[in-house]
Amino acid sequence: MYVIVEFLETVAGASAFPAAYILTIELLGQDKRVLTTAFLGIMLVIGGISFALLAKTFQYWRTFILVVYPPSLLFLLYIYLLPESIRWLLSKGKKDEAVKIIMKAAATNKVTLSDETMRQLTEEKPKIVDQKEVVEQGLWMQVFRSPIIMKRLAICSWWWITCTFVFYGLAINSVSLAGDKYTNYMLVVSVEVVAVVANALVLDRVGRKKTLLFAFTVCGLSCIVIPFIPKNLPWLATLLYLLGKITITQAFSGIYMYTSELFPTHARHSLLGACSMVGRVGSIVAPQMPLLAIYVEWLPSVLFGVTALVAGALMLSTPETLHARLPDTIAEAENIAGNPAKDDIQMHDSKF
Numbered sequence: 001m002y003v004i005v006e007f008l009e010t011v012a013g014a015s016a017f018p019a020a021y022i023l024t025i026e027l028l029g030q031d032k033r034v035l036t037t038a039f040l041g042i043m044l045v046i047g048g049i050s051f052a053l054l055a056k057t058f059q060y061w062r063t064f065i066l067v068v069y070p071p072s073l074l075f076l077l078y079i080y081l082l083p084e085s086i087r088w089l090l091s092k093g094k095k096d097e098a099v100k101i102i103m104k105a106a107a108t109n110k111v112t113l114s115d116e117t118m119r120q121l122t123e124e125k126p127k128i129v130d131q132k133e134v135v136e137q138g139l140w141m142q143v144f145r146s147p148i149i150m151k152r153l154a155i156c157s158w159w160w161i162t163c164t165f166v167f168y169g170l171a172i173n174s175v176s177l178a179g180d181k182y183t184n185y186m187l188v189v190s191v192e193v194v195a196v197v198a199n200a201l202v203l204d205r206v207g208r209k210k211t212l213l214f215a216f217t218v219c220g221l222s223c224i225v226i227p228f229i230p231k232n233l234p235w236l237a238t239l240l241y242l243l244g245k246i247t248i249t250q251a252f253s254g255i256y257m258y259t260s261e262l263f264p265t266h267a268r269h270s271l272l273g274a275c276s277m278v279g280r281v282g283s284i285v286a287p288q289m290p291l292l293a294i295y296v297e298w299l300p301s302v303l304f305g306v307t308a309l310v311a312g313a314l315m316l317s318t319p320e321t322l323h324a325r326l327p328d329t330i331a332e333a334e335n336i337a338g339n340p341a342k343d344d345i346q347m348h349d350s351k352f
Contacts, residue, residue, distance in 0.1 A: 012072070014280075018272050021256055026085040026265070030325060033257055034203045041196035041253045048189035056182040091265045091328055143267055148334045153271060155314045156259045160279025162311040163252040166219060166304045169286035170245045173300070191242050195250035207322040208258045209315055212251055216312030219247035224305030227298030248308065261321040264333040268326075 021040065025033050051068075058064040083105075089098040106113055143149050171188060195215075202211050222244035229237040256272075263271040289300035319336050327333040 009069075014276075015273070016075075018256075018276050019269060022260055022269050022272060023082070023085050025257070025260060026087040026268075026326070027083065030323070031204075033261075034200055037203075037253055037257045038196050038200035041199070041249075042193060045189055045192045045196065048192070049186050052182050052186045052189065087265050087326065087328070140267075142330045143271070146330055146334060149263070149271075149330060152262050152318060153274065155318060156255075156262065156271075156275045157278040158314060159251075159255050159259070159311050160275045161282040162216070162307045163248065163255055163282065164279045165282030165286050166223070166244070166248045166308055167252050168283045169289050169300065169304055170223075170241065170248065172287055173290060188242070188245050191246050192249040195246045196253060198246075199250055199253050203254060203257070204322070207320050208254060208261070209318070209320050212254045212258060213312050213315040215247040215251040215254065216308045216315065219244045219251065220305040220308035220312060222247070222305070223301045223308065227301045244304070251308075251311070258321060261324065261326060262318065262333065262336065263327070264330055265326065265328045266330075 021037075024036055024040070028036055054068060055064060058067050083101045084097065086098045086101055089095070089101070102113075105111075143153075171185070199211065222240045226237055226240050226244070229240065259272050259275055260268055289303070293300050321336060324336055327336055
């Protein structure tokens with residue numbers, strides 16, 4: 001029963017977040033992606049703190065589960081509250097449904113659409129839809145035949161493995177720090193706000209690549225140095241530990257957005273989901289690190305650091321997506337570097 005419940009929790013829980021994230025950024029304009037990612041990151045922090053408080057209050061695991069999980073059923077109501085992704089509808093040739101959502105949004109926010117936008121919305125292009133339907137039939141074949149997309153898929157998968165491995169590894173090890181384990185966990189989760197705010201400030205100014213390269217590098221160096229800090233300087237080890245947690249959180253938050261920007265609309269959810277699935281290798285291995293520390297105390301932290309440094313080095317092989325529109329096709333994704341931020345209909349009138 002435990003295995004069955006754990007499987008269902010993953011299907012309905014961990015698998016839902018990438019889909020929810022993609023739906024969110026596809027409903028908003030290019031200039032809203034960073035702010036939206038930051039907002040979602042803060043919600044995760046609130047969830048983590050709530051998790052620790054509830055775990056401290058209801059320490060018997062059966063009671064804890066009965067308190068934490070039932071509210072999740074409320075998310076079933078979202079199917080009636082949230083619209084479908086306009087980008088996805090257009091990519092599938094379902095223009096009528098997309099137009100209804102755009103018109104409803106414009107009316108709700110009292111926005112008048114431009115004549116050019118109205119023309120694009122009402123113009124019929126049946127032949128283009130037919131071509132898209134033909135393209136969709138061979139979507140995955142196109143992905144496999146594109147060396148550029150396959151290379152990105154492999155690199156993004158390593159980023160996800162790194163983020164889950166280091167992020168959850170540091171979170172798990174936080175309970176071994178001196179003091180109350182619940183308080184320590186809340187402290188480690190709370191510092192994630194710093195990472196979220198930092199991303200909100202720099203991702204749209206410095207760019208995705210430089211920000212994530214910095215985050216992975218600082219995290220890697222911090223984790224490698226921690227085991228070699230003298231025992232009489234515990235404050236310095238704790239400071240580096242928190243710095244590593246902040247920067248890996250910054251990388252994890254940014255990777256969600258950066259990965260979604262590297263892949264086309266037709267395959268964005270599937271490829272992001274594939275990266276997330278492969279990334280679970282990291283979260284599977286992370287809980288084993290405290291056991292490894294029994295034999296070689298410094299090895300887990302060094303492994304965290306080396307993994308992060310490799311991820312940072314791979315960041316040099318992908319294009320910058322700052323101010324670039326979300327690609328809709330394989331060809332657009334391959335040529336994403338240097339594309340201007342000229343989005344589709346829903347992005348032109350992104351005020352609504």
